[in-house]
Structures are given as structure tokens and as C-alpha cells.
Amino acid sequence: MTQNIINNKECGTIDNKTVKAPAGLGIRHWQCVLFFFGITTAYSNRLCLSLAIVAIKDEDVNHESGLNNGYDSIVLSSFFWGYTLMQVPSGYLAKTRSAKLVLGIGLFISGFASLIVPLANDVGDWSAICACRVIMGLSQACLLPCTHTLLSKWVPPSERGRLGSMAYSGAQFGTVITYPISGALIQIAGWRSTFYFFGGTAILWSCLFFLFGADSPMTSSRRALCVIGDDEKKYIESSLGVSETTPKTSGNPPWKSILTSMPFWALVIAHCGQNWGFWMLLTELPTYMARVLKFNYSENGLVLALPYLTMLILIIPVSLLSDWSGKKGVSRGLSRKVCNTIGHWGPALAILSLSFAPLDHATLPVIILIIAVGLNAGSMCGFQINHIDLSPNFAGILMSITNCVASVIAILAPLIVGEIVTGDQSDVMQWRIVFYITAAIYFLGNLIFIIFGTGSVQPWDKVTDDVNKGIVLSVKSSTVPSAISASVSN
Structure with a gap:
């Protein structure tokens, strides 16, 4: 028996019955x-x-x-x-x-x-x-x-x-x-x-x-x-394709299948690209603003909050747009890739333009920095929740692996920047090298995610208990109507 866990509307289906959202x-x-x-x-x-x-x-x-x-x-x-x-x-x-x-x-x-x-x-x-x-x-x-x-x-x-x-x-x-x-x-x-x-x-x-x-x-x-409440509980469980009688998954993740999955590695690379850009900006912006843009400490603290406040605000329309596109029939994979493109290629272009922005007046560079950080909001509906798309049963395991690798990048980013920006920290040419590298990592990471990423549940997201073999939680196009199959296309 196959359990379908795909849903593009504000309702779930279980035992051929539709359960609407309370x-x-x-x-x-x-x-x-x-x-x-x-x-x-x-x-x-x-x-x-x-x-x-x-x-x-x-x-x-x-x-x-x-x-x-x-x-x-x-x-x-x-x-x-x-x-x-x-x-x-x-x-x-x-x-x-x-x-x-x-x-x-x-x-x-x-x-x-x-x-x-x-x-x-x-x-x-x-x-x-x-x-x-x-x-x-x-x-x-x-x-x-x-x-x-x-x-x-x-x-x-x-x-x-x-x-x-x-x-x-x-x-x-x-x-x-x-x-x-x-x-x-x-x-x-x-x-x-x-x-x-x-x-x-x-x-x-x-x-x-x-x-x-x-x-x-x-x-x-x-x-x-x-x-x-019973209504909300039935809605959530039917949308996810689970219920009180659904057999529980084994505690042993399919490590070999996960580590040989191309969509998973595309997710790893996208996460690494995000961590490089995000933590490079978070750790190095104070120095850049103080040394290159000549902000004092009080101005620096205030200006530093603006890019992340902008990102926080932009998360709202991006997330609503992501869910709305799903209701209109846009595949989950396409939605994730579009959002992630906004979150990676947008900052890449902004950082490149920052390299050539005039420094006579700090207003334009600050605006560009706000755009560069703010557009990272797109990644929240991109790679950030793609782990759940690939494997609802092992989403936490996937996140732990990708975040482990990406955390190494978070450690390396400021160290590498420290090797590039040496001596005179007000040297614009040194900072341009940092910005070029960051833009390239953003671009390549998202390009790989676009080519090899997907929004479909993977075949290895399944019950592995010996007693419950054959009970699969992934969607197979051969066992569902073509309209539902199309909704989970890459």
C-alpha cells in the first residue's frame, strides 16, 4: 500500500476523503x-x-x-x-x-x-x-x-x-x-x-x-x-499521508542511498554557498564599513541591523508567493529553484556591483549591502526547506549532514578573507577579490541546485522495518493520477 504525501491545496486526502484546513x-x-x-x-x-x-x-x-x-x-x-x-x-x-x-x-x-x-x-x-x-x-x-x-x-x-x-x-x-x-x-x-x-x-x-x-x-x-483539535490533527496527518495506524519508520537512515543521491549533494552545495555568503557578510561587514566606508561605531551598529531587518521583512512576501505558486499548479521543485535563485543570484549581482560602487558617498554602498543581504530571504523557501521535500522521514538527518558540511565553510570564510585582506584593511582592491569570490560561489552553488536539485520525495524515503517492508512513503508516478504526478515534477 502506498501513502501519498503530495498536496497542492489547503486540504489533505486520506482513504479517498478530503480533509480541509480548519x-x-x-x-x-x-x-x-x-x-x-x-x-x-x-x-x-x-x-x-x-x-x-x-x-x-x-x-x-x-x-x-x-x-x-x-x-x-x-x-x-x-x-x-x-x-x-x-x-x-x-x-x-x-x-x-x-x-x-x-x-x-x-x-x-x-x-x-x-x-x-x-x-x-x-x-x-x-x-x-x-x-x-x-x-x-x-x-x-x-x-x-x-x-x-x-x-x-x-x-x-x-x-x-x-x-x-x-x-x-x-x-x-x-x-x-x-x-x-x-x-x-x-x-x-x-x-x-x-x-x-x-x-x-x-x-x-x-x-x-x-x-x-x-x-x-x-x-x-x-x-x-x-x-x-481533531479537525486540525486529521488535516495535518492526511496532508502528510500519516495517521495513528501508519507504521513507524526505522531509526536507521538509508545512509548509502542518501550519500549517493545527486539531489542531496546539490542541496549540500547550495547550503555551502549560502553559508559562505551569509557568514562572510555577517562577520566581515563591520570591518568593511569601518575601514572602507568610514562609519564610526555607533553608526556601524545601526547600519548593520538594516540589511538583516530587510531580509526579515522580505521573508514574508517570498514565503507567501512560494505557497501561492504551489496552489496555482507550479511544481514544488520549480518553486524551490526560483526562490533559491532570488536568494543566491540576487546577492551575487549586488556584491559584484558593490565592487564598482563609488565610495565618495557611503549611501549607495549601504543600499547595495542592504539589497545583498536582504535578497537572501529567497533561500528560506529554496534550499532551506528542500530537505523536507526530499525526505519527510529523514529531514532532520539531511539537515544535520548539510549543516555540518556548511558549518566548515562558515569557519573557513572569515579565515580566507583574513588571508586576502591583509595589512591595510581599507584597500578597496583587496575587498574586490573577496566580493568576486563570494559572487562566484553564490552563482555556482545555485547553478548546481538548479540542474540537479528537485522538489520530489526521494525513493529512499521509506519504511525500513522488516515487518513493514513494502510500505513506501514516496510518490510513484505509476500509482497516482497523472495530475498529482505532474505536481511533483522537478
Whole structure:
């Protein structure tokens, strides 16, 4: 028996019965709100050090911590050491255990690690702070794999664009609010207050998530604090092709099939291209604005927030357009590729134009930078949720692998830029080389995604239990009407 999990309208089908979406907001929407604020708190915890480290170095006049001796860059990058290491294990735990439990515990530990950063600085040196950052990275490695796993169980395909983008826009929202809040806290109460505030926020979110979060509509219906209505539950389960009687998948992912899948590797390359561009801009923009565009510190902080605020705003129309195109019969694969093209080739063109923008007046370069970062919003409905398209059953595993590889790129990007931009950081020609490389990576990554990517469920997304062999969750054109088969074309 084959279960179809394709849906282009606001309804689901199970046992040849159509189940329409309930009116108004449902538990699935509130779950996505929880995911949004979870990602927001996670990004706030990892980014607040970027601003606080300046105040720490100013306080450390005797150079006791070592941050003024060149160790600050090591401390800033140490988060990604743990983050990269635990990607695949956390994705596996999210699939085989409880994604809710793994995510809640992960962000709780991250918040606690943030709380003890001031103590680590007071009783130790840069290595103690570095240890806290590594712990934070290890615990936050579960963020995207768990969120993907939870989204694959809570969000119907027809709502994947807007609800998935809403959840992941917490990264941009966290980026936008962290800098001004950190600056105000440092000015009012000192740099230690930033870690107390954001660490406490992460712990508070974890407690709320334990109370109101749920792994799936099925588990939600059994809990007093997170009860889903029967209509919404039937709608979600029918849209995803699952029910209480649907056999559960094995905890062993089809590793060989995944690692030999061309659409999966196209997804890996697209994710790497995004991470290079996004983290290069995030880490190097402050230096470029200060050294080349001559912004002072207060102006720099304000201008830095504008590109990410623009990206946050653009996510809304892009996600709505993505879901609307699905209702109009546009294949999911085509929709993902168009959105990802906006999110990659748009910034590539903007960055190229930045190389030739006159620097006499900073207004034009700032506008170009806002466009370059803002258009990254397209990737939220592109590669970012394509993991769920390829494999609803192993979406968290796929995200853990792609994010692991892409995290290595996030580590390398600032290091490579540091090798290119040497000596005089106001040298425009050196920055042009960085922009050329970034534009090329954006372009090639998306080109491979266009050629080899797909929006179709892959054949290896299936039940592997020996008892349940033959129960396949992927769509096969030979067993469904031609109209439905056409909707999942590449």
C-alpha cells in the first residue's frame, strides 16, 4: 500500500476523503511560533559575544585574559568547533528519540553556558571563555536538525513555505535585536549583563518549550498543556499521508542511498554557498564599513541591523508567493529553484556591483549591502526547506549532514578573507577579490541546485522495518493520477 504525501491545496486526502484546513490559527501555528523564538534565542546567545568582546578587551587593560593578545578571533570561532562536531549525532537523536527533548535540553545547556561566561572570564583566561563557547556550539548543534524534524511532522506541504520560513526567520530577528539590546545593556549595566540576559532568556524558552511543545500532532493530542483539535490533527496527518495506524519508520537512515543521491549533494552545495555568503557578510561587514566606508561605531551598529531587518521583512512576501505558486499548479521543485535563485543570484549581482560602487558617498554602498543581504530571504523557501521535500522521514538527518558540511565553510570564510585582506584593511582592491569570490560561489552553488536539485520525495524515503517492508512513503508516478504526478515534477 502506498501513502501519498503530495498536496497542492489547503486540504489533505486520506482513504479517498478530503480533509480541509480548519479556519483560523491552530496548534501547528503556535508550535512554529515556539520554533521561531527558539531560533531567536539561540542566535542571540551565539552573537552577543561579537559586541561584548570589545568591552571585555577594553576592561582587560592588563591583558590578563589574553583577548588583547590576538586570541579574540579564536574565541569567536570556537562556537563552530562544537557546532560542527555534533551536527550529525544531534540529527540522529532527533530522528530516533525525541526532537522536542533534544532541542529543549540543547538550548537549556546553551543558556547555562552563556550565564557562566562572566565567571569563566573572572576566574580564568581566554581558554575558559573558549570552553564556554565550545559547549554552546555543541548544545546548539541540534537547532536546525531538530527544527527540521519537527516541521516535517507539524507543517503540511501546502504551508511549508510560509510556516517554515516564519520559523527560520528567527535567525534574522535574533540578529536584528541582539546588537541594539547588547549595546544598551553594556552601556547601562556592563558587558556581563548581556550574557545574563540572553542566557536567562534561553533557559526560559526551554522551560516553555517543555510545557507547550510537542513532537507531533499525535503526541500533542495526549498532553494537557498542548492539545490539538481533531479537525486540525486529521488535516495535518492526511496532508502528510500519516495517521495513528501508519507504521513507524526505522531509526536507521538509508545512509548509502542518501550519500549517493545527486539531489542531496546539490542541496549540500547550495547550503555551502549560502553559508559562505551569509557568514562572510555577517562577520566581515563591520570591518568593511569601518575601514572602507568610514562609519564610526555607533553608526556601524545601526547600519548593520538594516540589511538583516530587510531580509526579515522580505521573508514574508517570498514565503507567501512560494505557497501561492504551489496552489496555482507550479511544481514544488520549480518553486524551490526560483526562490533559491532570488536568494543566491540576487546577492551575487549586488556584491559584484558593490565592487564598482563609488565610495565618495557611503549611501549607495549601504543600499547595495542592504539589497545583498536582504535578497537572501529567497533561500528560506529554496534550499532551506528542500530537505523536507526530499525526505519527510529523514529531514532532520539531511539537515544535520548539510549543516555540518556548511558549518566548515562558515569557519573557513572569515579565515580566507583574513588571508586576502591583509595589512591595510581599507584597500578597496583587496575587498574586490573577496566580493568576486563570494559572487562566484553564490552563482555556482545555485547553478548546481538548479540542474540537479528537485522538489520530489526521494525513493529512499521509506519504511525500513522488516515487518513493514513494502510500505513506501514516496510518490510513484505509476500509482497516482497523472495530475498529482505532474505536481511533483522537478
